[in-house]
Amino acid sequence: MYRILVLNGPNLNMLGTRQPEIYGRDTLDDIDALCRQTAEKFGACADCFQSNSEGALIDRIQQARGSYDAIVINPAAYSHTSVAIMDALLACDLPVVEVHLSNIHRRDEFRHFSYVSKAATGVICGLGKKGYVLAVEAAVSLVKGE
Numbered sequence: 405m406y407r408i409l410v411l412n413g414p415n416l417n418m419l420g421t422r423q424p425e426i427y428g429r430d431t432l433d434d435i436d437a438l439c440r441q442t443a444e445k446f447g448a449c450a451d452c453f454q455s456n457s458e459g460a461l462i463d464r465i466q467q468a469r470g471s472y473d474a475i476v477i478n479p480a481a482y483s484h485t486s487v488a489i490m491d492a493l494l495a496c497d498l499p500v501v502e503v504h505l506s507n508i509h510r511r512d513e514f515r516h517f518s519y520v521s522k523a524a525t526g527v528i529c530g531l532g533k534k535g536y537v538l539a540v541e542a543a544v545s546l547v548k549g550e
């Protein structure tokens with residue numbers, strides 16, 4: 405069975421509590437459940453991990469090599485700042501799908517650039533929770549070589 409690691413960055417544990425007009429009303433638990441269901445539907449399984457710490461995310465990316473077949477990541481604000489997460493993703497040798505709930509290109513200028521996109525196989529943004537469904541589907545498809 406294909407194994408997908410779903411990573412979520414800082415403040416995404418607050419989903420469903422504030423700014424629903426930008427991020428929707430679902431909690432991170434809802435989104436994690438959706439990712440697991442989607443993975444199962446496509447013959448894979450998903451493990452989900454969130455951290456507010458850059459180092460903890462990097463540790464999980466490093467450990468993913470050999471244990472997972474692909475990574476789906478919403479790096480949240482680290483997208484726009486973290487050369488370290490970009491380097492870890494480049495080194496992990498796995499397909500990477502970057503996902504954002506909001507359309508980062510319609511928002512503040514500082515959100516338009518993502519270091520993580522430089523390490524991503526593909527990027528999905530602006531589709532809310534549906535983006536995670538599509539990202540997991542895309543990750544499985546990449547692993548299958550479709």
Ligand code: CA2
Pocket residue numbers: 414415416418419420421422423427478479480481482483503504505506507508515
């Ligand atoms: O649109 C996305 O998914 C983002 O990755 C979300 C990040 C933001 O910094 C990126 O530019 C785009 C922010 C996540 C914060 O999530 C919260 C959710 C509820 C309440 C407060 C923050």
